[in-house]
Amino acid sequence: MGVRIGVVTFPGSLDDRDAQRAVRLAGAEAVPLWHGDHDIQGVDAIVLPGGFSYGDYLRCGAIAAHAPIMAEVIDAANAGMPVLGICNGFQILVEAQLLPGGLIRNDHGGFVCRDQKLRVENASTAWTSAFDEGDEIVVPLKNGEGGYIATDETLDRLEGEGLVAFRYLDANPNGSLRDIAGVTNERGNVVGLMPHPEHATEPGFGPDTADAMRSGVDGLRFFTSVIEGALARV
Amino acid sequence: MPTILVEVMPKPELLDPAGKATAGALAKQGAASFTDVRIGKRIELTVEGEVTDAVLAEARRVAEEFLSNQVIEDVVAVKVA
Numbered sequence: 001m002g003v004r005i006g007v008v009t010f011p012g013s014l015d016d017r018d019a020q021r022a023v024r025l026a027g028a029e030a031v032p033l034w035h036g037d038h039d040i041q042g043v044d045a046i047v048l049p050g051g052f053s054y055g056d057y058l059r060c061g062a063i064a065a066h067a068p069i070m071a072e073v074i075d076a077a078n079a080g081m082p083v084l085g086i087c088n089g090f091q092i093l094v095e096a097q098l099l100p101g102g103l104i105r106n107d108h109g110g111f112v113c114r115d116q117k118l119r120v121e122n123a124s125t126a127w128t129s130a131f132d133e134g135d136e137i138v139v140p141l142k143n144g145e146g147g148y149i150a151t152d153e154t155l156d157r158l159e160g161e162g163l164v165a166f167r168y169l170d171a172n173p174n175g176s177l178r179d180i181a182g183v184t185n186e187r188g189n190v191v192g193l194m195p196h197p198e199h200a201t202e203p204g205f206g207p208d209t210a211d212a213m214r215s216g217v218d219g220l221r222f223f224t225s226v227i228e229g230a231l232a233r234v
Numbered sequence: 235m236p237t238i239l240v241e242v243m244p245k246p247e248l249l250d251p252a253g254k255a256t257a258g259a260l261a262k263q264g265a266a267s268f269t270d271v272r273i274g275k276r277i278e279l280t281v282e283g284e285v286t287d288a289v290l291a292e293a294r295r296v297a298e299e300f301l302s303n304q305v306i307e308d309v310v311a312v313k314v315a
Contacts, residue, residue, distance in 0.1 A: 062300070062303065095303065100305075104251070105251040105252060107249055107251055108251075109251050109255045147249075175251075
């Protein structure tokens with residue numbers, strides 16, 4: 001049986017269909033999950049997609065973090081299931097305290113949408129094992145509240161324990177402290193990042209590369225990482 | 235019906251981009267008396283019946299656990315309006 005990856009749709013999710021498509025392009029079955037259910041349908045991994053759940057009311061991700069299905073997502077994450085939070089999904093993971101730190105409005109006050117270069121800082125997580133440490137990748141980024149913050153003490157701990165998963169290269173798009181684009185938990189099964197790997201998974205629709213326009217598919221390896229990991233466990 | 239006010243502010247040591255943008259706009263309007271602006275939230279919780287100590291304690295709990303994110307914000311007041 002193939003690997004099944006769930007994608008949760010919250011009210012206001014935007015990139016749930018794109019995440020499902022990325023899962024299929026990587027070779028797994030995409031399983032739509034609903035925020036109001038208490039059922040993760042026996043999936044092998046879970047993606048919390050981008051968007052503006054609950055209109056970003058209260059704080060980005062704050063209300064979604066208390067959605068019914070999050071009880072099961074949190075239990076699964078604590079039991080070691082791979083969980084990836086993209087953009088709003090990252091905000092939900094920090095609000096659910098599955099990842100450290102917080103995300104605030106971009107320091108320049110504007111919304112940013114561009115192809116963003118990143119460095120893979122930790123290639124041993126469930127979602128990055130198909131990369132090599134130090135790989136430079138390009139995936140789209142689009143956010144208004146993507147500034148990663150944490151106390152100096154937390155930042156030092158993240159750096160010391162190798163929990164910074166991705167760092168912005170060339171330019172920091174949102175004032176994130178220490179150029180942090182994504183982080184992982186200690187176990188390496190929960191990863192969150194503001195940029196959007198699911199938008200760089202199909203030739204013709206990804207970022208430009210030196211070879212050809214829109215041919216960038218660096219985002220695919222997030223999903224192949226977790227698929228290979230799930231197959232290795234069978 | 236009584237109302238409990240919860241006031242939440244971004245932590246003082248963190249950048250408050252909304253406050254900073256507003257401070258810049260005030261300066262451009264010539265409102266020169268103000269050197270800084272910080273913007274937080276005021277949340278009104280309506281209570282049916284009396285605000286007992288238990289109700290206030292519950293308001294403080296939800297203020298700390300849900301209405302604010304202690305990583306980036308502080309609850310600066312929980313009080314009866």
